[in-house]
Structures are given as C-alpha cells and as structure tokens.
Amino acid sequence: MRKNLFHAVLLLFASATFALAQKIDKKALREGDYSYSQGDYKTASEYYEQILPAAASNAEIQYRAGVCYLEMGYEKKAITHLEKAGQLKPDVHQDYLYMMARAYQIAHRFDDAKAKFNAFIKSSQNTEDIAAAEERIRQCDVGKELVDSPVRAKIDNIGGVINGKYSEYAPVIAADESVMMFTSTREGSTGGLLAPNGEFYEDIYESRHVNGQWLAPRNMGEPINTQYHDACIALAPNGDELFIYKDKDQDIFVSKKRGDGWSKPKNMGSNINTKYSELSISITADEKTVYFSSNRPGGYGGFDIYMSKLDKDGDWGPAVNLGPLINTGRDEDAPFISSDGQVLYFSSRGHETMGGYDIFISFFEENKWSEPVNIGYPINTAQDDIYFVLSADGKHGYYASGKEGGRGGKDIYIITMPKAVDEEAVTTKATDEATADQQMKVEKQKTENLAAGKTKSAVTILQGKVFDEITLKPVKAMFTLVDNATGEVLSEQNSDSLTGSYLVTLPSGKNYGIAVSKDDYLFHSENFDLPPSDDYQEINKDIGLKKIAVGSRIILKNIFFDTDKATLRPESNTELDRLYDLMVEVPTLKIEISGHTDNVGSAAHNQKLSENRASAVTDYLLKKGIGGGRMTFQGYGFTRPIAPNDTPENRQLNRRTEFEIKEN
Known part of the structure; x- marks a missing residue:
C-alpha cells in the first residue's frame, strides 16, 4: 500500500512537472535562445524572464539566464540562476564551472571563485581555457589583497536625472564640473534605429550642473550625432573641444564649440587615426598634447596608449608609444591626463587587475612615467572599470558601471575621491571606539595606493565672463596664455560668444601672463605667479573690456621691473610687444604711459622712480619704431593709488604701469 502511495505521489509529481513544463512560452523561449546565440544578452534575458517561473526545474534555461545576467554584470542574479542550474544538473554545460567561478569573482567571493576555477582546470583538456582560468585565479588573489586594503573613496549613482533604463556611459566633464557629456543608447536617438544588440544606436547627450544639481540632459543632435554610433570620449578642460569616436570609421573626430552650437566633427588626421581602431583620447589643459589608444601594428599587444603633440602648423604630430612600462601584451585603453599634465589614469587588462579592466595611475617624474599602480578597491572591482575622468580639483571622479541595483544597463557613477573623503574626515571628530578603530585601519592602508594621497591637483581654474564695460553685453574675446619666463604662447581660446563665459586652467609652477583681446577694444592683461604647489584653487574674475576711445585707460599687468629700479625685466617683452602691435594696428592712436608706486619711501624718490x-x-616702443610724437610719459609717484597702502597686496596693486588714450 505504501508502495502504491509512493508511485501515486511520484506520478502526481511527474504530472505536475509536465504540466508546469507545458506552461513555458515556446515563442519566448525560441526568441530568447536566438538572442542568446547572437550574444544579445539583454534581449535574451527579457525573454527568459517571461518563462523563468515556469522553468524552475529546467537546468538549461536556468543556466542560460544565469549567463545573461553574468554578461550584463548582475552578479547576484547570475549566481542565483547558475547555482540553481548546477543543483538541477551538475554537468548542465561544459563551461558551467567557469561561468559559476566568474560570477563568484564578480561578486568578490574570491575563495569560492578560486575553488570553481580549480575544479574547471581539472575537468578541462583545453590549454587556452586552462590558461584563462589560471589568470582568473591570479586576479582573485589581487582582488583579495585590494579588498582587504580599500581606498578611502565613496561611490554613488549620479541619479535618475542622468541615468535611465537604457545604458549611459563614457562621461566626460569640464574641469570645473559645470558640464557633463555622456553616451547613451536610450530612445530618441538621432537615427531612431535599433542596433543588433536590441538597443538604440549611441548618441551623445549634454547636461549642465546648476545650483548643485544636474539638469535634464539634452540630445546634442546634428552635426554631433548621426544615425550611426557616436560616442563622446573626451572634453577639453575648458569645454571648448569635444572628441568623438565614430564607430562607422573607427576613428576619433573633434568638434569645436561655436556659440550655442558645435562645428561639424573633423577627423583628427593620419597621425592619430589609422586603418586600425582608435578608441579613446584625452587632451592636456593647454590643448597641445593628446594621449590616445590604438591597436595599430608596432605596439606591445592589443590596444596601446600613444601620445601626440600639436606642431607649429596646428596639426597633430607623429604618435609616440608610451612604452612597455605603461603598455603590456594585452589592452590598455581610456587614458585620462590630469589638469596639471603630471598624472595619467588609464584602464588595463594587462597589469595586475581584479578582473577585466582596472584603472591604473602613473606619475610623470624625472621626465618619465612611473610604474603604474592599481588605484584600488572600491573604485576598481572585478568587473570592467573603464572611462574614468577626474575633476580639476581631484575631488570627484566619474565613470560608468553595470552595477547591480542600477537603473538599467550601465549607469554613470560619481566617486568622492580619497582626497575629498579625507577632507571630510578631518572635520568629523571620532566619538566612539568603533570610529577610532576604523581610523586606525585607515592609517594602516598601503602607501602605494591612491588613498595615500599622492594624487596632485596643482592647478588654478580661472573663470568668469567677458563683457563690454559700457553696455555690459557678453563679448567673444581671445584669451592668450603666455609663460612670462620664456615668452611661449601656451594656449589660445575664445570666450563664449553668447554668454561671454570662459575657463582657463593654469598648472602651478609658472608665472603666467593672460591677455584678453577683441577687435575695436583695448586688450586686458592679468598676471598670475603660481609657485610649485599641490594646492587647487578657483579664481572667479569677470573682465570688462574697454572700447578704443579717448580717455580709455588700462593697467599693463605684465610689465615687470627690477626691485626699486627702472630696468625692464625680460618677462615684460610679451606685454610690451602687445602694446606695440596695438599702436601699429591703430596708427592714429596717441597715448600717455604713466608710472605709479606705493607709498614706501619718500615722495621725491617715488616720483623719480x-x-x-x-x-x-x-623707450622700448621708440626702439621698435613707434614715433615719439604719438607717446608721452608721466610719473605720478604715489599720488594716484587704486587701493589703500595698508597691506603688501594692496601696495602691489599700486605699483603699476598704465597707458591712457589721449587721441584717436
């Protein structure tokens, strides 16, 4: 009787299982399997999700669903379905152990991953598969080490204004974080077409940061976006040049800001682009050097990072491989050069990683790049970590990841870097033993990783607006940045034609002269003496330009004399030549040049000086050929101060040279 009851129960279970199997939507299964075979894991997962409730005992469907989630970076879902597949049928697929191990690795369950990889090695006869598993085991060892000594970084999803159910990735930012551009496969693409992976073709979007919030992004439209894949890969620090990867050409293009629009993207030329692939790029603050990735022949293997400098004709010069310390036999990609040009971030598969791409950092020291260092966990994970960019102050990094818990596909994340976390920490007093204990752990972290504070932000951001001093309307003007010590023009850029806004990045360690010029206006000059420093600062300065008219007067801020003497120093030449050019361009101009001092010393001495x-x-202008009848000079001593003579800084303001238009 018990035997008959057992058979009845068994038959009932089999009937229920058969009935459950009958509920599987065959069309959804067929479509899911087709998408799976094409590597379109996103679409496949959507079909499998329709049938998973009815496929609880189907090992093959559970396995394929698990692989889909694994390839999409959703490790928790992947583990759930892969473990279930293995419980139902341990030999469900020849790659089951390898896939299960990968899922554990991505979830940072490194010991579990190593056990599965070792089991896979014992079961496999394929030497390539065995080598891949052995490499994964080494990655797990690296991962354990990095997770045990995390860097002081905080990572947050940038939020639903930017991120949606489709993928957002490859964020690029202006140096001051006022503008972000990113790539997305969301609906509303320029071409409106679906790519083979089931998502829309890539388009580039722009968002602005206003009052602490990112505004709703806008599709940048034509000519930036086309009906094909268009991805942003770099933005010049001042936001006036956008670099684009076009999948149709597998080349890098550049577009320049034109008022409220952008120029048609232009191919960067044969020294940058080849018949092979160039995927990513970064440009220095002076816009004279680029770092980019390419898989052209002659490298060290896979994609390598190269450097090119702008020549005197405005073309990009020959590409120079950064060499075997940076590049390996595998892929190096997504370079990002810091605002001061001294720190290179890039992603690598060939250096010691936690898995896939990790982000590395190298410093330019003694005229060469230092050995790259993994920037550590939690910035790096066992997934691909790539396309990292950093704000000029070094406080915020941005990148994209397919982390579980995101809003769909890849999302953009903001990283509060160790520097900023440390600044927050000093303002927070330890109030309990747990906090104090955590502080002790922090102090023991390895000095070679990013948390040691080696990252520098030795730059000054000068920003503001240029306007007509009388009408107050915005002016599109040329900014010329000069190294006063050498007279070298470091960069030239325009303020925005609609808003007059500008942004100039000044690495420390130089004395800079800045001239702002516009036709029919007197040039405006500024001087910035920035000694070597690791400090970041922002200077906001609005600049009113004066029309060329009788009575207009400007201060020549880049005229320098020896102390208490009338001997012009060589670094004055650029400013003097600028004044000479103005006199040549406007031959009717007659001016008075005046000298002014502070009140230190006697009135007679200062008057004479x-x-x-x-x-x-x-005399300098006379020797250059300007007629003496067009110039007069006058000394005013300390009788015309522009600031109280009560501080060293104010006295410095009063020691100045001016010129005033007397006739035009």
Missing part, C-alpha cells in the same frame, strides 16, 4: 619706469616703456 615712476617717471623713469614710464620712460623705460616709452
């Missing part, structure tokens, strides 16, 4: 300094400037 100011006259001699004004005379020295006049």
Whole structure:
C-alpha cells in the first residue's frame, strides 16, 4: 500500500512537472535562445524572464539566464540562476564551472571563485581555457589583497536625472564640473534605429550642473550625432573641444564649440587615426598634447596608449608609444591626463587587475612615467572599470558601471575621491571606539595606493565672463596664455560668444601672463605667479573690456621691473610687444604711459622712480619704431593709488604701469 502511495505521489509529481513544463512560452523561449546565440544578452534575458517561473526545474534555461545576467554584470542574479542550474544538473554545460567561478569573482567571493576555477582546470583538456582560468585565479588573489586594503573613496549613482533604463556611459566633464557629456543608447536617438544588440544606436547627450544639481540632459543632435554610433570620449578642460569616436570609421573626430552650437566633427588626421581602431583620447589643459589608444601594428599587444603633440602648423604630430612600462601584451585603453599634465589614469587588462579592466595611475617624474599602480578597491572591482575622468580639483571622479541595483544597463557613477573623503574626515571628530578603530585601519592602508594621497591637483581654474564695460553685453574675446619666463604662447581660446563665459586652467609652477583681446577694444592683461604647489584653487574674475576711445585707460599687468629700479625685466617683452602691435594696428592712436608706486619711501624718490619706469616703456616702443610724437610719459609717484597702502597686496596693486588714450 505504501508502495502504491509512493508511485501515486511520484506520478502526481511527474504530472505536475509536465504540466508546469507545458506552461513555458515556446515563442519566448525560441526568441530568447536566438538572442542568446547572437550574444544579445539583454534581449535574451527579457525573454527568459517571461518563462523563468515556469522553468524552475529546467537546468538549461536556468543556466542560460544565469549567463545573461553574468554578461550584463548582475552578479547576484547570475549566481542565483547558475547555482540553481548546477543543483538541477551538475554537468548542465561544459563551461558551467567557469561561468559559476566568474560570477563568484564578480561578486568578490574570491575563495569560492578560486575553488570553481580549480575544479574547471581539472575537468578541462583545453590549454587556452586552462590558461584563462589560471589568470582568473591570479586576479582573485589581487582582488583579495585590494579588498582587504580599500581606498578611502565613496561611490554613488549620479541619479535618475542622468541615468535611465537604457545604458549611459563614457562621461566626460569640464574641469570645473559645470558640464557633463555622456553616451547613451536610450530612445530618441538621432537615427531612431535599433542596433543588433536590441538597443538604440549611441548618441551623445549634454547636461549642465546648476545650483548643485544636474539638469535634464539634452540630445546634442546634428552635426554631433548621426544615425550611426557616436560616442563622446573626451572634453577639453575648458569645454571648448569635444572628441568623438565614430564607430562607422573607427576613428576619433573633434568638434569645436561655436556659440550655442558645435562645428561639424573633423577627423583628427593620419597621425592619430589609422586603418586600425582608435578608441579613446584625452587632451592636456593647454590643448597641445593628446594621449590616445590604438591597436595599430608596432605596439606591445592589443590596444596601446600613444601620445601626440600639436606642431607649429596646428596639426597633430607623429604618435609616440608610451612604452612597455605603461603598455603590456594585452589592452590598455581610456587614458585620462590630469589638469596639471603630471598624472595619467588609464584602464588595463594587462597589469595586475581584479578582473577585466582596472584603472591604473602613473606619475610623470624625472621626465618619465612611473610604474603604474592599481588605484584600488572600491573604485576598481572585478568587473570592467573603464572611462574614468577626474575633476580639476581631484575631488570627484566619474565613470560608468553595470552595477547591480542600477537603473538599467550601465549607469554613470560619481566617486568622492580619497582626497575629498579625507577632507571630510578631518572635520568629523571620532566619538566612539568603533570610529577610532576604523581610523586606525585607515592609517594602516598601503602607501602605494591612491588613498595615500599622492594624487596632485596643482592647478588654478580661472573663470568668469567677458563683457563690454559700457553696455555690459557678453563679448567673444581671445584669451592668450603666455609663460612670462620664456615668452611661449601656451594656449589660445575664445570666450563664449553668447554668454561671454570662459575657463582657463593654469598648472602651478609658472608665472603666467593672460591677455584678453577683441577687435575695436583695448586688450586686458592679468598676471598670475603660481609657485610649485599641490594646492587647487578657483579664481572667479569677470573682465570688462574697454572700447578704443579717448580717455580709455588700462593697467599693463605684465610689465615687470627690477626691485626699486627702472630696468625692464625680460618677462615684460610679451606685454610690451602687445602694446606695440596695438599702436601699429591703430596708427592714429596717441597715448600717455604713466608710472605709479606705493607709498614706501619718500615722495621725491617715488616720483623719480615712476617717471623713469614710464620712460623705460616709452623707450622700448621708440626702439621698435613707434614715433615719439604719438607717446608721452608721466610719473605720478604715489599720488594716484587704486587701493589703500595698508597691506603688501594692496601696495602691489599700486605699483603699476598704465597707458591712457589721449587721441584717436
């Protein structure tokens, strides 16, 4: 009787299982399997999700669903379905152990992953598969080490204004984080077409940061976006040049800002682009050097990172491989050069990683790049970590990841870097033993990783608006940045034609002269003496330009004299030549050059010093060929201060050379 009851129960179970199997939507299964065979895991997972409730005992469907989630980066879902597949049928697929191990690795269950990889090695006869598993085991060892000594970084999803159910990735930012551009496969693409993976073709979007919030992004439209894949890969620090990867050409293009629009993207030329693939790029603050990735022949293997400099004709020069310390036999990609040009971030599969791509950092020291260092966990994970960019102040990094818990596909994340976390920590007093204990652990972290604070942000951001001093309307003006010590023009850029806004990045360690010029206006000059420093600062300065008219007066801020003398120093030449050019361009101009001092010393001494300094400037222009009848000079000593003579800084303001238009 018990035997008959057992058979009845068994038959009932078999009937229920058969009935459950009958509920599987065959069309959904067929479509899911087809998408799976094409590597379109996103679409496949959507079909499998329709049938998974009815496929609880189907090992093959559970396995394929698990692989889909694994390839999409959803390790928790992957583990759930892969473990279930293995319980139902341990030999469900020849790659089951390898896939299960990968899922554990991505979930940072490194010991479980190593056990599965070792089991896979014992079961496999394929030497390539065995080598791949052995490499994964080494990655697990690296991962354990990095997770045990995490860097002080905080990672947050940037939020639903930017991220949606489709993928967002490859964020690029202006140096001051005022603008972000990113790539997305969301609906509303320029071509409106679906790619083979079931998502829309890539388009580039722009968002602005206003009052602490990212605004709703806008599709940048034509000519930036086309009906094909268009991905942003870099933005010049001042936001005036956008670099684009076009999949149709597998080349890098550049577009320049034109008022409220952008120019048609232009191929960067044969020294950058080849018949092979160039995937990513980064440009220095002076816009004279680029770092980019390419798989052209002659490298060290896979994609390598190269450097190119702008030549005197404005073309990009020959590409130079960064060499075997940076590049390996595998892929190096997604370079990002810091604002001061001294720190290179890039992603690599060939250096010691936790799995896939990890982000590495190298410093330019003694005229060469240092050995790259993994920037650590939690910035790096066992998934691909790539396309990392950093704000000029070094406080925020941005990248994209397919982390579980995201809003769909890849999302953009903001990283509060160790530097910023440390600054927050000093303002927070330890109030309990747990906090103090955590502080002790922090102090024991390895000095070679990013948390040691080696990252520098030795730059000054100068930003503001240029306007007509009378009408207050925005002016599109040329900014010329000069190294006063050498006279070398470091960069030239325009303020925005609609808003007049500008942004200039100044690495420390130089004395800079900046001239702002516009036709029919007097040029405006500024001087910034930035000694070597690791400090970041922002200077906001609005600049009013004066029309060329009788009575207009400007201060020549890049005229320098020896202390208490009227001897012009060589670094004055650029400013003096700028004044000479103005006199040549406007031959009717007649000016007065005046010298001014602070109130240190006697009135007679300062009067004589100011006259001699004004005379020295006049003599320079006379020797260059400007007629003496067009110039007069006058010393005013300390009788015309522009600031109280009560601090060293104010006295510095009063020691100046001016010129005033007397006739035009």
